Amino acid sequence: MSLPLIIGGAVFVFGACLGSFLNVCILRIPIGQSIVRPPSRCAACGLRIPDFLNLPILGYFILRGRSRCCGAHLDPRYPAIEAGTAILSTTLWFLYPPQLFAVYLFLVAGLIIASGIDLDYLVIPDAITIGGVVLGICASYLVPEIQRQEDAVDAMIRSALSAAIGGGLLWAVARTASWFLQKEAMGIGDAKLLAALGAFLGWPSLPFILVVSSFIGTGVGIGILTGRKRKLGVKVPYGPYLAMAAILWLLGGNSFTSKYLFNNPIFTNR
Numbered sequence: 281m282s283l284p285l286i287i288g289g290a291v292f293v294f295g296a297c298l299g300s301f302l303n304v305c306i307l308r309i310p311i312g313q314s315i316v317r318p319p320s321r322c323a324a325c326g327l328r329i330p331d332f333l334n335l336p337i338l339g340y341f342i343l344r345g346r347s348r349c350c351g352a353h354l355d356p357r358y359p360a361i362e363a364g365t366a367i368l369s370t371t372l373w374f375l376y377p378p379q380l381f382a383v384y385l386f387l388v389a390g391l392i393i394a395s396g397i398d399l400d401y402l403v404i405p406d407a408i409t410i411g412g413v414v415l416g417i418c419a420s421y422l423v424p425e426i427q428r429q430e431d432a433v434d435a436m437i438r439s440a441l442s443a444a445i446g447g448g449l450l451w452a453v454a455r456t457a458s459w460f461l462q463k464e465a466m467g468i469g470d471a472k473l474l475a476a477l478g479a480f481l482g483w484p485s486l487p488f489i490l491v492v493s494s495f496i497g498t499g500v501g502i503g504i505l506t507g508r509k510r511k512l513g514v515k516v517p518y519g520p521y522l523a524m525a526a527i528l529w530l531l532g533g534n535s536f537t538s539k540y541l542f543n544n545p546i547f548t549n550r
């Protein structure tokens with residue numbers, strides 16, 4: 281087996297373990313529990329889960345989707361997040377040089393936590409969104425390439441500007457939509473999330489993320505309505521769509537956009 285494949289495999293295993301940690305974050309951050317202690321417990325009966333059954337992805341299948349202690353149904357979301365994080369980590373590893381990989385994996389981890397919490401509680405904590413803006417600006421200083429800059433300070437300024445544009449843009453969209461619908465169409469948390477995405481990905485990513493997320497949202501919305509699981513007008517979380525669009529941007533949306541749509545000096549900034 282060749283070295284790149286072995287390293288890729290190691291990144292996959294690391295990603296699966298990271299996904300397992302993200303599951304813990306999604307469960308514990310909203311209720312204010314520590315994310316490092318206590319060790320995992322069965323959500324149904326509270327018994328401690330033995331470490332060997334805490335294996336990411338495989339644990340769920342070894343147990344056939346039921347907890348060993350009391351036979352409670354295990355949420356398939358856990359192995360799905362572990363497998364998803366593993367696959368995304370590996371893909372990002374092969375797409376980007378190490379320093380960009382580190383920043384993007386960090387961002388994707390934050391997006392998975394934000395999406396999980398948004399699905400469960402219909403809010404995204406400020407610690408993640410506002411924290412994400414601050415971290416994005418810091419990351420731009422450390423790795424200016426994420427803003428397509430060479431100078432660290434230029435990259436920070438561009439990051440901060442992009443955060444302001446992202447937040448302002450979605451805030452304006454949300455206000456307009458609310459005015460037309462005469463009710464709250466979109467949470468302010470979504471605007472803060474787009475600000476954080478701007479801080480990490482730069483403002484050229486924002487039109488892509490807005491357009492793609494609204495397509496995904498419309499598709500899912502139609503699916504939900506035809507499935508009759510929810511009534512029209514029930515609030516649906518928008519954060520996961522923004523997260524998916526941002527991930528699609530990292531997985532190729534950025535090169536596609538710069539190649540076919542924004543192939544001019546303003547957007548490529550070189």
Ligand SMILES: [Zn+2]
Pocket residue numbers: 322323324325326327347348349350351352
């Ligand atoms: Zn149990």
